[in-house]
Structure formats: C-alpha cells, structure tokens
Amino acid sequence: MAAGPSYINLSDSESDEETWLRGPTIYGMEFFDKHCHFGNEVELTKANLDHLKRQVIDYKPQIPYYVCKMGKTTNNLTRGKMTFNKEYTEKHLKNYLTVPTTIPITSNTNGWVGTRVRINKVATGHAVITTNWPDVVMGAEIKDGDICMFCFYDGTRELGCFVTRLSN
Secondary structure, eight states: OOOOOSOOOOOOTTOOOOOEEEBTTBOOOSGGGGGEEESSOEEEOHHHHHHHHHHHHHOOOSSOEEEEEOOHHHHOTTTOOEEEOHHHIIIIIGGGOSSOEEEEEEEOGGGOOOEEEEEEEOTTSOEEEOTTHHHHHHHTTOOTTOEEEEEEEEOSSSEEEEEEEOOO
C-alpha cells in the first residue's frame, strides 16, 4: 500500500476548519492508519480524527477498524443493509464467513445493548449484514452522512462487532 497525503485541507472560504481525507485509495501516515480500513471516501474533522486516535490508543484491534461514511441505502429502515468492501472482506472476514452466520453487534450509543445480525459473504465477494441491520441503525442512532467505525473481534467462539459513530 503506497503512502499518499496524510492531510488534505478541504476547507472553503466559509470555514477555516481543517479536514483530513481518507478512502480506499487515499492513504495516510498517521499512527492510526495501519489499524484502519476506509471503505469509502471519508472526510474527517478534527473531532473525528481525535476520536479515532483515542480509540486506537485505547484498543488496538485484532482486526482493523472498518471506517466509512454511511449512506441512504445503509440507513433504509425497511430494506437496509451494511456492505463491507471486497478488499476488507477478503483480508479480514472471509475465514469467519465460510457459511452465513449470525453475530452479536453492539454500540455505545445511549446505552443500546445490541442485537444479533446475519452476516454473509455474497457472490460479489462483499460481506453484507442484513437481518436486524435496521435495529442497529435505530439503536446506534446512525444517520445518513455519519462516519461510523466497525470493530470486528474474534470472540471466544464467534466473530463479534462493535459499531460507533465518530464524534460529529
């Protein structure tokens, strides 16, 4: 993986807030970058960046964090699903997804304790969470445009996941 710019100032004339850009082909040199996989283009504010740094300092994950900007399809409460890109699935999840399975997923949002979701590797090579995903969206209060971090972990007998929204 070649290193690209670790900082891109995306501020405009209305705001002097600096933002950091990451994505599947936009790499950084920050210490947290080696612990993260960015599923789509993500514009990180200073608050997002600080949250991500604290998370990596406090807990270096067994499986790299999956960080992405949530979209309308993901947040659809009737047919919503969460799709993880092929590269992340192949490198980090495929050994857990030899058959469709249900896993526990939790969040730290407003005391929501979580649920079990169905995750499967589909024919396109992506991992997809389907069953009960709308419960996660509601429980973790995920909105269109939110930047979320997924922490997959190898539990005592199964894969698990913790999802959180980065600070806005």
